[in-house]
Amino acid sequence: MTSADETPVRVGVFGLLGSGNLGNDGSLEAVLGYLRAEHPDAVVDALCGGPEVVATRYAIPATRLHWYRGEYRTASRAGAIAGKGLGKLVDAFRTAAWVRRHDVVIVPGMGVLEATLPLRPWGFPYALFLLCASGRLFGTRVALVGVGAAAIGNRPTRTLVRWSARLAAYRSYRDAQSRDAMREMGVDTARDEVYPDLAFALPTPSAGVPSGPPGPGPTGPGPTGPVCVGVMDFHGGDDDRARAEEIHLRYLDGTTRFVRALVEDGRPVRLLTGDECDAPVVAAILDAVDSPLVTAAEAASLADLMKETAAADTVVATRYHNLICALKVGTPTLALSYAAKSDALMDRMGLGAYCHPAREVDADRLIEQFRALEQRSAELRRTLTERNLVAARQLEDQFTELTAALFPAANQANANANANANANAHARQEAS
Structure with a gap:
């Protein structure tokens, strides 16, 4: 004092x-x-x-x-x-x-x-x-x-x-x-x-309850509940200005195809952002997929993002602090990684194998990684608690x-x- x-x-x-x-x-x-x-x-x-x-x-x-x-x-x-x-x-x-x-x-x-x-x-x-x-x-x-x-x-x-x-x-x-x-x-x-x-x-909100037993589908055996997909108005980094639009379109197309695959599997999808500039990406995905299973969160803080990710079975996200929120509440997470910091974070939290390059989103490969992640869901939740x-x-x-x-x-x-x-x-x- x-x-x-x-x-x-x-x-x-x-x-x-x-x-x-x-x-x-x-x-x-x-x-x-x-x-x-x-x-x-x-x-x-x-x-x-x-x-x-x-x-x-x-x-x-x-x-x-x-x-x-x-x-x-x-x-x-x-x-x-x-x-x-x-x-x-x-x-x-x-x-x-x-x-x-x-x-x-x-x-x-x-x-x-x-x-x-x-x-x-x-x-x-x-x-x-x-x-x-x-x-x-x-x-x-x-x-x-x-x-x-x-x-x-x-x-x-x-x-x-x-x-x-x-x-x-x-x-x-x-x-x-x-x-x-x-x-x-x-x-x-x-x-x-x-x-x-x-x-x-930051304080951690109460964890959500994973919804439902394993079930079949295009993404394979594993959880069948909601998936949070964190998106970003991504155009590459400071050295990618000449390819910015190409990078953005590839990112948007791959992410949209992934969301569509989840919807075809009957999975509810919750779109997350981390900055006001991400809103056009959300709008583009909603327009392209056009399904009641896809909704957009209106998070105003990291606490809001943590509540969203705690209620999900699995998270796939791009923005660094979307990843942090999901990992902090113990939800199995896959990173659409745009920088070394994302890879380092995932490695620190024991999920280093679950990174996918944001510059070159391959929807088919992403679905395979998502399937592998969900098959280890219970084990990874224990790992995240310890980390x-x-x-x-x-x-x-x-x-x-x-x-x-x-x-x-x-x-x-x-x-x-x-x-x-x-x-x-x-x-x-x-x-x-």
């Missing part, structure tokens, strides 16, 4: 939060849960993409990340180009002023050090560099907590990401591949740790380390309290 003569620690959270991506917001929710439990006197606010959403949903003050409101719209007219250019200059001063008001700034999870989806260097990479440089300039501790990273081909983006990581006071990663990628890009990672994704720290217990313990260690790195006063107070408790216990033993 903060004594009367102490100033509460000022903590900022930073990122594309409140912008429609459920995974990003789930990472924020996990960090806010940690702060409210371990540092309840901290004064918290955000610099983020969707300040109205963050302020309303999480009850903290929030400021818009970019001065120019059209930052993420394509600029083709001279006025828009000039506005973006001016915005970069203004954001340098805005970010510095915001950082200076804080003792600690936390970037909660997210793939902030990767370019596995299309990304421009003057967008978020530039914003992250401004944050980390301002932290170093003003002595504010900036922490990249449980973040994702990947090798980046574009030189300006790679340079901004590398320097952002170097300037941060604390770094941890959501998988070993992320740490390896930063090491390969020239960042000293000797003191950086790897922990499960922050979303594994989730391990993940929970590891995230407790992550938050303990974070307190030691970012809140030295609180950490010393806890150490003193423990020492006093041990001394009192020893005195009682001596007295007896």
Whole structure:
């Protein structure tokens, strides 16, 4: 607790939060849960993409990340180009002023050090560099907590990401591949740790009841209940811009054919998303399959996604945090993998054999993998229960380390309290 003569620690959270991506917001929710439990006197606010959403949903003050409101719209007219250019200059001063008001700034999870989806260097990479440089300039501790990273081909983006990581006071990663990628890009990672994704720290809703005994059908013996299919507005990564439309059409066609096969087998299908931009993919599948067995979920949070996946027999999903939600509630899951992070996650949770490339969806092969997954359903549920217990313990260690790195006063107070408790216990033993 903060004594009367102490100033509460000022903590900022930073990122594309409140912008429609459920995974990003789930990472924020996990960090806010940690702060409210371990540092309840901290004064918290955000610099983020969707300040109205963050302020309303999480009850903290929030400021818009970019001065120019059209930052993420394509600029083709001279006025828009000039506005973006001016915005970069203004954001340098805005970010510095915001950082200076804080003792600690936390970037909660997210793939902030990767370019596995299309990304421009003057967008978020530039914003992250401004944050980390301002932290170093003003002595504010900036922490990249449980973040994702990947090798980046574009030189300006790679340079901004590398320097952002170097300037941060604390770094941890959501998988070993992320740490390896930063090491390969020239960042000293000797003191950086790897922990499960922050979303594994969120509360888990009650698990759904698997529906029905094994039954025959095109997908073979196995569960006969609902299947959640998580879709994505997928066009490849930052290096796939020339083939973006080809990749998207192949992904959409393969996923649609898979959904149609499930429906022909009489399986109810629940379509999931993880970002507002995924809605057109849902609409295209609903239009192409046109069956009452196919419905779309309206999830507004990772908690909603977890409830959906807990009620399913099996999940097939693309977005990283769709996978996390399914794995966290213990539902057997197959990944339509679009990046190494998905493969690493599935391997960590004991389902490394059940990955299928999102860039080259082969519906027939996907059905075969789905059949194999469902045949091992009971065994895999037990595996996921064990792996989730391990993940929970590891995230407790992550938050303990974070307190030691970012809140030295609180950490010393806890150490003193423990020492006093041990001394009192020893005195009682001596007295007896």
